[in-house]
Amino acid sequence: MTSPAISVDSLVKRYPQVTALAGVSLEIPAGCIYGLVGPNGAGKSTFIKCLVGALRPTGGSVEVLGIDPVADRWRLRRRIGYMPQEIALYDDLTVRQNVRFFGSAHMGVGLDAAVDRVLAFVELTDRADAPVHTLSGGMRQRVSLAGALVHPLDVAILDEPTSGVDPELRRAFWDGFRTLRDGGATVIVSTHQMSEVVECDRVAIVNRGRLVVEETPEDLIARGARQVRIRRKDGTVEEVPVGDYRTELPGLLGIDVETIELVQEPLEDVVLRLIEGSR
């Protein structure tokens, strides 16, 4: 088995008034998209800041690519891309200059081509020469993401990269994260949007500084209770809990069919189709 990209053991971060992380342990396998999912205030940003060495834990240990993020912060920074939740850009510089600045900290050769590639990814090529202060909030966020991804990296750590991003671009972002993963990178994405769970290979659900559950989206979905509601022509209604409705439904209906399956188009596809149809 390959060693995990990230190992976190009993991680605690206490502030004077609040315990932001109350003992989180998890391992993030290399080469996956790993979601940190939880409501606002759950501790996601605190966790991420501990991963990148921006915060010193109160207790427990963290290793990213075998490196201690606090002791060896700058060695680690060369190998990771970090998009913080608080966007830090130079307002008077252009989009391209900002992204170039982030890239120049880690690479020399090939920087211009890398800047062009990442600006295309965040769909800001046509605004490349605009000063950042002329951009909308969502666009600034895209510049920040571009800055995080411009240099070659083994791990991308992205704090709510899709919040405030419209559905079409959000889909492009997730496609981009999959491309990064398929190229061998580990991608860690935090989100408070529960619907994004399905985009990840594995997720950690966090709440009040604790890990609630850690598993694949498929296993999470399988936890959901299901029941079939049958309304008869005589007006009676019956609700029957089912496990695998595909095989149990024919028996309930007393028909000679092996399986019945409902195939639902994803909501996102429906919305995008409507948007495309309205152009």
Ligand code: ADP
């Ligand atoms: P999330 O990213 O999931 O929204 P955070 O990690 O930002 O959550 O916050 C977790 C908890 O820690 C919250 O209660 C927040 O108010 C608190 N917190 C975060 N940063 C600080 C800080 N610098 N000082 C005091 N409390 C903080």
